[in-house]
Amino acid sequence: MVKVNQNYLKLPGSYLFSEVARRIAAHSAAHPEAKIIKLSIGDVTRPLVPAVVEAMHKAVDEQGTYAGFHGYGPEQGYPFLREAIAQFDYQKRGVDIQPQEIFISDGAKSDCGNIGDIFDVDNVVAVCDPVYPVYVDTNAMAGRAGDFMPELGRWSRLVYMPCVESNGFMPEPPKEKVDIIYLCFPNNPTGSMATREQLKMWVDYANKNGSIILYDSAYEAFISDPDIPHTIFEIEGARTCAIEFRSFSKTAGFTGTRCAYTVVPMELERDGAKLNTMWNRRQTTKFNGVPYIVQRGAEAVYTPEGRRQIMESIAYYQNNAKVIREGLTAAGLECFGGVNAPYIWIKTPNGMPSWDFFDLVLAKANVATTPGVGFGPSGEGFARLTAFGDAEATKEAVERVKAIL
Amino acid sequence: MVKVNQNYLKLPGSYLFSEVARRIAAHSAAHPEAKIIKLSIGDVTRPLVPAVVEAMHKAVDEQGTYAGFHGYGPEQGYPFLREAIAQFDYQKRGVDIQPQEIFISDGAKSDCGNIGDIFDVDNVVAVCDPVYPVYVDTNAMAGRAGDFMPELGRWSRLVYMPCVESNGFMPEPPKEKVDIIYLCFPNNPTGSMATREQLKMWVDYANKNGSIILYDSAYEAFISDPDIPHTIFEIEGARTCAIEFRSFSKTAGFTGTRCAYTVVPMELERDGAKLNTMWNRRQTTKFNGVPYIVQRGAEAVYTPEGRRQIMESIAYYQNNAKVIREGLTAAGLECFGGVNAPYIWIKTPNGMPSWDFFDLVLAKANVATTPGVGFGPSGEGFARLTAFGDAEATKEAVERVKAIL
Numbered sequence: 001m002v003k004v005n006q007n008y009l010k011l012p013g014s015y016l017f018s019e020v021a022r023r024i025a026a027h028s029a030a031h032p033e034a035k036i037i038k039l040s041i042g043d044v045t046r047p048l049v050p051a052v053v054e055a056m057h058k059a060v061d062e063q064g065t066y067a068g069f070h071g072y073g074p075e076q077g078y079p080f081l082r083e084a085i086a087q088f089d090y091q092k093r094g095v096d097i098q099p100q101e102i103f104i105s106d107g108a109k110s111d112c113g114n115i116g117d118i119f120d121v122d123n124v125v126a127v128c129d130p131v132y133p134v135y136v137d138t139n140a141m142a143g144r145a146g147d148f149m150p151e152l153g154r155w156s157r158l159v160y161m162p163c164v165e166s167n168g169f170m171p172e173p174p175k176e177k178v179d180i181i182y183l184c185f186p187n188n189p190t191g192s193m194a195t196r197e198q199l200k201m202w203v204d205y206a207n208k209n210g211s212i213i214l215y216d217s218a219y220e221a222f223i224s225d226p227d228i229p230h231t232i233f234e235i236e237g238a239r240t241c242a243i244e245f246r247s248f249s250k251t252a253g254f255t256g257t258r259c260a261y262t263v264v265p266m267e268l269e270r271d272g273a274k275l276n277t278m279w280n281r282r283q284t285t286k287f288n289g290v291p292y293i294v295q296r297g298a299e300a301v302y303t304p305e306g307r308r309q310i311m312e313s314i315a316y317y318q319n320n321a322k323v324i325r326e327g328l329t330a331a332g333l334e335c336f337g338g339v340n341a342p343y344i345w346i347k348t349p350n351g352m353p354s355w356d357f358f359d360l361v362l363a364k365a366n367v368a369t370t371p372g373v374g375f376g377p378s379g380e381g382f383a384r385l386t387a388f389g390d391a392e393a394t395k396e397a398v399e400r401v402k403a404i405l
Numbered sequence: 406m407v408k409v410n411q412n413y414l415k416l417p418g419s420y421l422f423s424e425v426a427r428r429i430a431a432h433s434a435a436h437p438e439a440k441i442i443k444l445s446i447g448d449v450t451r452p453l454v455p456a457v458v459e460a461m462h463k464a465v466d467e468q469g470t471y472a473g474f475h476g477y478g479p480e481q482g483y484p485f486l487r488e489a490i491a492q493f494d495y496q497k498r499g500v501d502i503q504p505q506e507i508f509i510s511d512g513a514k515s516d517c518g519n520i521g522d523i524f525d526v527d528n529v530v531a532v533c534d535p536v537y538p539v540y541v542d543t544n545a546m547a548g549r550a551g552d553f554m555p556e557l558g559r560w561s562r563l564v565y566m567p568c569v570e571s572n573g574f575m576p577e578p579p580k581e582k583v584d585i586i587y588l589c590f591p592n593n594p595t596g597s598m599a600t601r602e603q604l605k606m607w608v609d610y611a612n613k614n615g616s617i618i619l620y621d622s623a624y625e626a627f628i629s630d631p632d633i634p635h636t637i638f639e640i641e642g643a644r645t646c647a648i649e650f651r652s653f654s655k656t657a658g659f660t661g662t663r664c665a666y667t668v669v670p671m672e673l674e675r676d677g678a679k680l681n682t683m684w685n686r687r688q689t690t691k692f693n694g695v696p697y698i699v700q701r702g703a704e705a706v707y708t709p710e711g712r713r714q715i716m717e718s719i720a721y722y723q724n725n726a727k728v729i730r731e732g733l734t735a736a737g738l739e740c741f742g743g744v745n746a747p748y749i750w751i752k753t754p755n756g757m758p759s760w761d762f763f764d765l766v767l768a769k770a771n772v773a774t775t776p777g778v779g780f781g782p783s784g785e786g787f788a789r790l791t792a793f794g795d796a797e798a799t800k801e802a803v804e805r806v807k808a809i810l
Contacts, residue, residue: 001615002584002675003525008683009676015689043476053469056698057462063662064458070661071448106511106693113691117546120408137690141522179407210406255476256697257468270407271414278413284420285542286518288511292661293461294696 007143012150016133016374017041023358024368031366037397039324039385040368042188042342044253046316048297049309052252055300059293070292075284077104077261081295084302085261089246095233101263101276103283104290104298108218108247108260112182113138114286115214115243115262118278123179126159128171130189130375130382132216135182153377162378163190169336169345170198173205181206183232184216186223189375189384190345191337193228199235206241210270213242218260221251221314222321223340231263239265243275250342250388252301252310259290259298317342320394321387327398328385331405342387345372349405351381358383365400412548417555421538421779422446428763429773436771442802444729444790445773447593447747449658451721453702454714457657460705464698475697480689482509482666486700489707490666494651500638506668506681508688509695509703513623513652513665517587518543519691520619520648520667523683528584531564533576535594535780535787537621540587558782567783568595574741574750575603578610586611588637589621591628594780594789595750596742598633604640611646615675618647623665626656626719627726628745636668644670648680655747655793657706657715664695664703722747725799726792732803733790736810747792750777754810756786763788770805 020040028036048056062068076082082099090097105111112134121143127135136158139145146157154160159178161171169192173181183202185194194202206213215232223230232238244263248254264276300306321338328346329335338344348357354371361367361383372382387394425445433441453461467473481487487504495502510516517539526548532540541563544550551562559565564583566576574597578586588607590599599607611618620637628635637643649668653659669681695703705711726743733751734740743749753762759776766772766788777787792799 002617003528004676004678004680004683005523005525006676008523008686009678011686015686018689041477045471045474045476047470047474048465048468050469053465056465056468060453060458060461060465063453063461064455065452066450069450069452069658071450071658072446072660106695109693110691118410118413120410123407134690141687141690212407253474253476256474256478256694258693258696271409271411273409273414275409278409281413281416281420282546284423285539285546286515288514288663289661290511291663291696291699293698 005141007141010148011137011140012148015137016370019374020368020370023362027362034366036362036366036368037389037393038368039389039394039397040370042250042386042388043255044250044388045390046253046313048253048257049306049313051300051303051306051309052297056293056297059296063293073289073292073295075287075289076280077102077290078292078295081299084299088302090231090233093230093234095231097233097263097265101265103262103264103279104295105260105262105287106258106290108216108245108249109134111245111260111262112214112216114282115279116142116144117282118275119180124157124159124177125180125182126161126174126178127182128163128184128187129160129377130163130372130379131182132184132188133375153373160376163187163192164378168192170194173202177209178211180212180214182214182216184218186219186341187337187343188219189343189370189372189379191341191343193223193340196227196229196235199229199232203232203235203237203241207237211241212270215242215244217244218247219250219341220246222318222342224318225340228340233263233265239267241268243268248298248301251314252298253313254298257294257297259294316391317387320389320391323394324385324387324398327402331402333405338387344385344387346383346385348381348383354380354383361401361404364404365397367397367400410546412546415553416542416545417553420542421775424779425773425775428767432767439771441771441773442794442798443773444794444799444802445775447655447791447793448660449655449793450795451658451718453658453662454711454718456705456708456711456714457702461698461702464701468698478694478697478700480692480694481685482507482695483697483700486704489704493707495636495638498635498639500636502638502668502670506670508667508669508684509700510665510667510692511663511695513621513650513654514539516650516665516667517619517621519687520684521547521549522687523680524585529562529564529582530585530587531566531579531583532587533568533589533592534565534782535568535777535784536587537589537593538780558778565781568592568597569783573597575599578607582614583616585617585619587619587621589623591624591746592742592748593624594748594775594777594784596746596748598628598745600632601634601640604634604637608637608640608642608646612642616646617675620647620649622649623652624655624746625651627723627747629723630745633745638668638670644672646673648673653703653706656719657703658718659703662699662702664699721796722792725794725796728799729790729792729803732807736807738810743792749790749792751788751790753786753788759785759788766806766809769809770802772802772805
């Protein structure tokens with residue numbers, strides 16, 4: 001008799017964004033005339049830029065000819081893309097990352113989840129609280145999280161690092177020894193960022209304890225402050241303790257086009273095993289690469305026109321972040337993030353619970369937010385707003401929220 | 406200190422196709438003038454058909470506009486594609502599969518590997534011998550295969566079901582009880598096929614023992630005999646014991662475009678858990694869907710023009726299979742498969758070991774094959790040839806092999 005993975009049965013019912021979607025749908029069904037503006041899910045709204053569109057048309061044409069047809073590509077990605085990434089995202093910042101350390105994939109969500117394959121189930125995992133739910137749920141599925149404690153909203157074997165107002169939403173390394181540490185900067189959901197000194201503290205901790213930092217920098221394109229590091233590999237010592245996840249989703253509007261990459265340095269070893277080799281084995285065995293057409297589209301992001309065009313989109317979203325932050329601050333709400341990040345983390349008025357605030361703002365302003373508590377217990381009393389909407393709609397949403405407060 | 410997944414360290418050095426590629430590259434480097442014809446890796450050579458190219462151009466254009474832009478899609482795939490598959494691949498054959506039982510993915514390789522996530526590590530797994538290496542390696546990575554025994558070329562905890570000449574390359578259900586059974590028909594690598602009666606025997610075994618059949622029908626488009634089932638769900642009782650994997654790779658030349666799907670029936674339960682719900686949870690947590698552009702391309706396969714165009718490509722490859730089978734049979738080799746399958750399984754002359762035959766044919770005829778032993782110990786003394794090449798090159802390869810025998 002087949003036995004299922006019992007860890008799946010421990011997962012609490014509903015994934016945050018599904019529940020948000022469900023409540024929006026219910027509200028919409030009850031009020032079909034309501035024009036709901038979603039500042040909730042972090043999906044982009046601007047189209048692919050012309051340089052990417054042009055490159056993909058060209059690739060589609062190639063795929064329709066004998067001479068230009070591409071069948072199975074390298075599972076790790078085409079050299080043209082791995083080289084462009086190494087050059088533009090790393091070497092131009094003075095960071096020595098080589099193409100063979102870069103693995104192209106269909107998404108940072110996939111990679112953040114699948115990376116667990118190469119680690120033992122007994123490792124102790126530390127996550128920020130609040131946190132992107134995928135880090136937690138994928139470890140729970142693997143049996144690394146222990147049991148879910150509904151009254152606490154926590155898993156028994158995970159180490160939670162509170163990111164709260166009093167520490168500027170930046171945790172210190174835990175007192176106990178942990179093995180795997182998930183960090184994400186610019187942070188989802190709090191919009192906080194890590195300075196060089198703060199990251200150095202983490203890298204030193206990891207190297208001292210033999211830990212590994214899983215560094216999610218999916219939002220690095222939103223960093224405008226020249227002193228904030230874009231990659232953990234700007235920090236000395238990171239090559240022996242860190243894996244970095246990057247994505248074209250928010251950088252170039254690829255949420256529906258699917259391309260990302262993961263960097264595993266050659267020096268990174270544990271138990272005498274090279275993690276680059278292990279991840280390579282995982283990807284060559286369980287993955288067959290990203291569509292040729294999509295890789296050509298991603299490559300175009302690194303051309304001068306592509307770069308200029310995506311920077312325009314990013315500036316547009318950065319302005320949305322400013323509109324939300326300044327508008328809601330003027331309305332008397334405390335707002336965090338939204339400067340070097342596309343997320344604004346707002347404190348609900350008078351300590352109102354997150355879901356109550358969600359329901360209130362949806363019912364009265366027809367604006368969807370994401371409840372902070374959905375990202376972890378320390379997110380209670382907060383809401384996450386995103387800057388990826390249409391500029392006019394974002395302005396209107398801010399006005400509507402202001403009006404009801 | 407981080408502990409790595411020790412199961413990875415048990416994997417034998419080199420993945421079959423990497424070793425084949427390495428030897429071809431070495432031969433090519435030593436003989437730069439040699440025109441090598443590859444009948445080895447099962448990659449298609451014909452371009453995407455016009456209907457697919459047109460649909461993808463249209464989708465690329467949409468992605469470049471505000472109104473037509475698609476960001477995150479449903480992780481399970483767009484309804485338009487799930488509905489087309491349910492209708493054309495199942496309901497038109499009288500098989501009741503509903504869209505919500507179909508999960509669109511980036512590849513059958515990914516799904517065959519990732520499906521293990523939802524099963525306990527203690528299940529006993531049965532595989533055919535010879536077999537597609539991904540089934541074995543992904544179970545080894547998960548710790549379900551035990552230890553590798555190099556002298557036997559086998560893993561200690563897997564149950565091997567020999568597929569040999571004496572049983573027509575069709576195993577009987579094992580005497581012992583096994584939990585998870587991988588079956589692939591039309592078979593890779595032997596090119597054998599399963600009759601309705603044979604599949605019924607497997608379905609009955611699985612339902613009796615609470616086993617699950619993981620049925621890979623990636624090559625169903627090559628079935629020309631009207632009595633051979635295209636899907637395991639043509640068999641009564643399969644909805645309570647089977648999961649099916651399908652792909653556009655060989656059907657529509659999508660090896661470099663990446664689209665596949667997995668069917669998990671609603672009735673399928675074990676340990677009181679619904680496997681459709683578990684797989685849905687896996688995919689929504691660790692995957693973010695297939696590119697919109699690619700799903701539109703796959704949808705076009707189901708239009709009348711798309712269907713007609715891909716059937717032309719399949720007929721072309723079927724003819725290659727005939728050329729190989731008839732040519733090498735005439736040259737005195739015993740050939741199996743290649744009738745309802747794109748693979749031809751040939752017996753090496755005088756019991757020559759597979760890798761010796763590989764080296765001989767590469768050195769003397771500049772033709773690359775895949776050594777049968779690479780698919781498992783019972784593949785020793787065989788070679789796999791594929792029908793996915795250019796027709797002229799395939800003819801020439803057959804002539805060259807004939808000449809050296």
